[in-house]
Amino acid sequence: MADVQENLISRRSIYRFEEKPVPRECLEQAFEAARHAPCHKQTHPWRFYVLGKESRAHLIDTVEKLSREKSDRLGETDVEKMVAKARTKLFDPPVLIAVTSDRSSDDLFREQEDYAATVCALHNLVLSLWDQGIGCQWSTGSITRESITYEILGVAAAEQRVIGFLKVGYPATIPERQKKPIEEVRFYLA
Ligand SMILES: Cc1cc2nc3c(=O)[nH]c(=O)nc-3n(C[C@H](O)[C@H](O)[C@H](O)COP(=O)(O)O)c2cc1C
Helix, strand or coil, rough: CCCHHHHHHHEEEECEEEECCCCCHHHHHHHHCCCCCHHHHHCCEEEEEEHHHHHHHCHHHHHHHHHHHHHHHHCCCCHHHHHHHHHHHCCCCCCCEEEEEEECCCCCHHHHHHHHHHHHHEEEHHHHHCCCCEEEEEEECHHHHHHHHHHCCCCCCCEEEEEEEEEECCCCCCCCCCCHHHHHHCCCCC
16 A cells, blocks of 8 residues: 555656657556546546557647747747747657547536546556656647547547547656645544
8 A cells, every 4th residue: 555655646747758668568557547447327438549640740730820829929039949849749758648538518517527537537547657657747738629639539529528638658857846735735624
C-alpha cells in the first residue's frame, strides 16, 4: 500500500519529454487499468484514441490558425515563435491520446456522471503510466474542441465529447507543485 500512496503523491504533470519511445506494452497495461475505473450503471463512457504522426499532421493547419488567433488576442509580438511552439506541442510528445466521454443530450445528469467516470478512467491511465516511470499532461487546449479533431477521430460530436488530450512520454524534467495543505481541504464534522 505504501507504493500506491507514493505513486499518488509523487505524480506530477509532465511538460517536457525524452525522445525515448513508449513501449506498446506499457500503454496496454495502462489501458487495462483505465477500463477498470468505476462507472455508474456500467456505461463505460470512455474511449481512448492514440494519434499517430499522420493523424497529428491533419491537425497542424488548425493548430497554427488557433495559435495565430491567440497571439493576436494576447498582443504577442513574436507570432511566428508562438506558432512554432504550438507545432512543437503537437508533435513533441512521444504519444498523444485523445480521450472522449459519451454524451447524453436527453439526460444531462447521466452525461455528468459519465464525465466523472471518464475522468476516473483517465486518471487510472495516468497513474498506471506513472507507476511505469512514464509521465502525462492532460491538455484542454482549444484544438480539443475543434471539428477537425472530431473528424480525425471519426467520432460524432453529438455522441462523444473530447474531454482532453493526454501527452505521454518519459519525463525529461519533473516539475514541483505546491498543493493546498490538508487542513484547508478536509473537514471532520460532528
Ligand atoms: C481538467 C484538466 C485540464 C488541464 N488542462 C491543461 C492544459 O490545457 N494545459 C496545461 O498546461 N495543463 C493542463 N492541466 C494540467 C494542470 O495544469 C496540472 O494538473 C496542475 O497544474 C497541477 O499540477 P500537477 O498535475 O503536477 O499536480 C490540466 C489538468 C486538468 C485536471
